[in-house]
Amino acid sequence: MKTQTIDINTKLIKPQILHFRKIDSTNHYLLENDLANGTVAVADFQSAGRGRLQRKWEASERDGLLFSLLINENLDQFHPASFSFLSAIAVYEALRNLYYQLPLALKWPNDVICDGKKICGILVESRSTGAGLTKVVIGMGININQDQIFFNREGLTHGTSLKLATGQEVDPIYLLESVLESLEEALLFAKDEAISIILNKWKSYCPYIGKHIKLIENEKEHSGIFEDLDHEGGIILNQKGQMNTYYAADVSIDKDYL
């Protein structure tokens, strides 16, 4: 591991990042070690990258921007559900500012989608005591320089990369700087803010509301109209007039309904 200083204009997030050539998981590293608030860990390769719903997160060496941010101060100023949504907002806004022509969207709860395919996955993990959250780690995997061959080989038919979407190679450090600045802005926006304000912003970037979607929860499929989010960020599905809320599921957008 080496410490590398990056060029960011932030107060909370530290510009001295921890850069690993290879690590099991940057989320795991920040959760298990005693490090300062605002520490960022970046990896060229993860041997045990973690995804949502206990899945693995695969990325070939150097083609993905893989990093995590540790927050362990002033956590009582945030609604616990806000981290997942504010992180997706941050990536969406950073990518929109860098590549204004990209057809970006957010998919519940925190996937960033480009032209219908996943370009970034986010895993928020936390530690808490009875008194509340003590540590939050926001981990992001942004697909940057993968070619189509990678997605075909890994069976990731719903994945894409910035290189595929823009036709250009992406400099990971430049992108990291932009995303971290955007993340700090989103954290400052969400601090002391009602969760409804954060969810409203998230919803403004989600084109699937009011559309017919499919949800998979514990291998069970539910379909219906994506009606709204509840105040904890759960997804409210209108299933033949009955409103049901889901918290741990995967959404797939039925292209026939778009």
Ligand code: BTN
């Ligand atoms: C998802 O399932 O969509 C979330 C994927 C999150 C992957 C990132 S890569 C950096 C960080 N470290 C991990 O082990 N996971 C997250």
